Amino acid sequence: MLKCSLDKIQNLFAEISKSAKLYLPVDGKDGGASYGEWSEGVEWSGALNTTKSPKDFFFPQTEDLMAFKTAGKSIEIIDTRSESEDFVVFGVRACDAKSFDILDRVFLSEPQDSFYAMKRKHGIIVTAACTKPSETCFCQTFGIDPASPAGDISTWKTADALYLQANTEKGTALLEKLGAILEECSDDAVNAQKEKTAAIMQKLPLKDLNTDDFGGGKTQELFNNPAWDELSQSCLGCGTCTFVCPTCQCYDIKDFNTGNGVIRYRCWDSCMYSEFTRMAHGNNRLTQKERFRQRFMHKLVYYPENNDGLFSCVGCGRCLAKCPISMNIVKVMKKIGGNKGE
Amino acid sequence: MQKITREQLIEKASELLANGTVSCVLGWGAGEFGYDVTPTVFKTAEEMKTGFVFSDFCGANFSKYLVAKTQKTEGKILVFLKPCDTYSFNQLLTEHRFDREKVYAVGIPCEGMADISKIKAICGEGISSITAEGDTFIVTTLYDDEPIAIEASAVLAERCVNCKSKKHVAYDELMGEDGDVLDSGRFDEVARLEAMTPDERFAFWQNELSRCIRCNACRDACPACTCEKCVFDNPKSGVENKSPANSFEEKLFHIIRAFHVAGRCTDCGECSRVCPQNIPLHLLNRKFIKDINEFYGDYQAGAEVGSRAPLVNYTTADLEPGEVFNREG
Ligand code: SF4
Ligand code: SF4
Ligand code: SF4
Ligand code: SF4
Ligand code: SF4
Secondary structure: OEEEEHHHHHHHHHHHHHHOEEEEEEEOOOOOEEEEEOOOOOOOOOOOOOOOOHHHHOOOOEEEEEEEEEEOOEEEEEEOOOOOOOEEEEEEOHHHHHHHHHHHHHHOOOOOOHHHHHHHHHEEEEEEOOOOOOOOOOHHHHOOOOOOOOOOEEEEEOOOEEEEEEOOHHHHHHHHHHHHHOEEOOOHHHHHHHHHHHHHHOOOOOOOOOOOOOOOOOHHHHHOOOHHHHHHOOOOOOOHHHHHOOOOOOEEEEEEEOOOEEEEEEEEOOOOOOOOOOEOOEOOOOOHHHHHHHHHHHHHHHHHHHOOOOOOOOOOOHHHHHOOOOOOHHHHHHHHOOOOOO | OOOOOHHHHHHHHHHHHHOOOOOEEEEEEOOOOOOOOEEEEEOOHHHHHHHEOOOOOOOOOOOOHHHHHHHHOOOOEEEEEOHHHHHHHHHHHHOOOOOHHHEEEEEOOOOOOEOHHHHHHHHOOOEEEEEEEOOEEEEEEOOOOOOEEEEHHHHEOHHHHOOOEOOOOOOOEEOOOOOOEOOOOOOHHHHHHHOOOHHHHHHHHHHHHOOOOOOOHHHHHOOOOOOOOOHHHOHHHOOOOOOOOOHHHHHHHHHHHHHHHOOOOOOOOHHHHHOOOOOOOHHHHHHHHHHHHHHHOOOOOOOOOOOOOHHHOOOOOOOOHHHHHOOOO
């Protein structure tokens, strides 16, 4: 275990940013935190979570894929990919760190998504343990321990120091570069913090929510449950839940007419939208109930069915906090699963 | 704190369900944490007893739901309307968006709704309970040994701080006392923006709108946005997009939306309430309202059914486009 005293944290950030661009959660003037690039004087937000998840670093909301330029009768095809440089995403919570495993299975399985793969290769993830989870947190439902976050490097912040531990080669290499700012220390302070957090986890209101009634093979049983009508009755179909979600992975590919060519790009899509997976015959999910059901069936049944039982929700609570009508995956699990979580 | 209670509302609804006036009730459904309320249709008094809530977190405006719900429901729907909701209700009727005969509207008084993010800014995350006592919220959290007392006035939602009216402009029946149209400070912030130089104002909006994730919550919650197919969802429109692809796109969406609702927006505040990125969308709409008031005389959308809004009306006294163009701000 290594540590850096908190009064030197700006030096630590400065040192990291010598070798790679450093991004970390920063406070906005309205109270919401978002990832921003570190430069001298930029403070690390104390917020539990950012409004938008860090998936943007690897799977941005919009991304150019290629371009076409026409001149007379010829078409030039332009590769818009650029070799990216190493970058560090600092302060990632355990739930969001787990979301990268979920995205990896989609984008890194064959045929690999080279845009995503490139960014994953160059991104170094430094996580930060949680000490004060919110009432909306239910990462433990999915087996995630917020006091022991994954990532290339894990960190724990106490009243006076930041403790760091490398988990991967990439992480070790980064810590080696930081040299003198860090000092060796025992695990005691971190262990004490882990114990304290474990006790808090037992007090969270959603602590007993479990996934027993969900998983692969449950399609027939859950698809026609009459409760979908009631659950979806007020859904606005806005897609906020999918856009703030760290594990939502759907995108649309579009062409933008530049006048003398085309830019082909992709952007996040949402199964809550009427245009989602529209085909020649129209949309195959005609009502909001069907779209709403897709979101939760995907997270709780279809994805685990195709991915060895791994659920595609990490319990970050963003959709609980941001849905305009306060309808969300927890309410769905309690109702559909008959699992009261009590 | 609300003066009308959950029990009074359940009693009223039970009576109207029992005597056959209505077949169902559009009300607020209880959530997990006391503040996460979901618009819900209740069919029986029993359902209401278990799932209905009324509290300082019942800000959602039900008027827009009537467009879809009246088409699906047999008989009349009972809807509870706060004063600001009644303006949206009238505006939707003016636009012939739902059948008035299928609704039984009960006006309820409102003391202003709380904004949970303002509460969290004071007490932090980890709320285990919130109770209202007089004009104070008592909040217990996982991290504080003692309950925290928060003045309700300090955590009022923005739209309620600047509430334009406590008067109900539409109802079949009123519970409690009706209030008055208020002299609110809702244009103060607009005036502050008008006083900026064009460059400063551009920078202000550029910065605010740069956070937009184009989730469409503002549009989808807006009672003035009831088009069955929004231009932004229609691939044939040429402007359809699912993301703010660049800063031009970002602004295009909001400028078009603001123009589409100009003269029809009642300033109900739903857009700003639902925005996950806390973008002050109400300021765009209030700028239009302020301009309309100044150019054509005071006009409040939804104040009455069937009024001809200045922008779709013509009088010989209308100002010339040049007068607008030459005006500062
Ligand atoms: S569940 Fe909520 S956030 Fe998601 S689309 Fe429906 S209303 Fe929007
Ligand atoms: S579904 Fe909700 S709680 Fe689960 S990962 Fe997505 S945003 Fe977080
Ligand atoms: S199908 Fe829906 S829930 Fe699943 S990843 Fe796509 S947008 Fe998210
Ligand atoms: S704007 Fe006025 S009537 Fe509407 S919720 Fe707020 S206080 Fe109540
Ligand atoms: S609700 Fe906010 S983030 Fe979503 S589209 Fe509207 S302005 Fe953008």
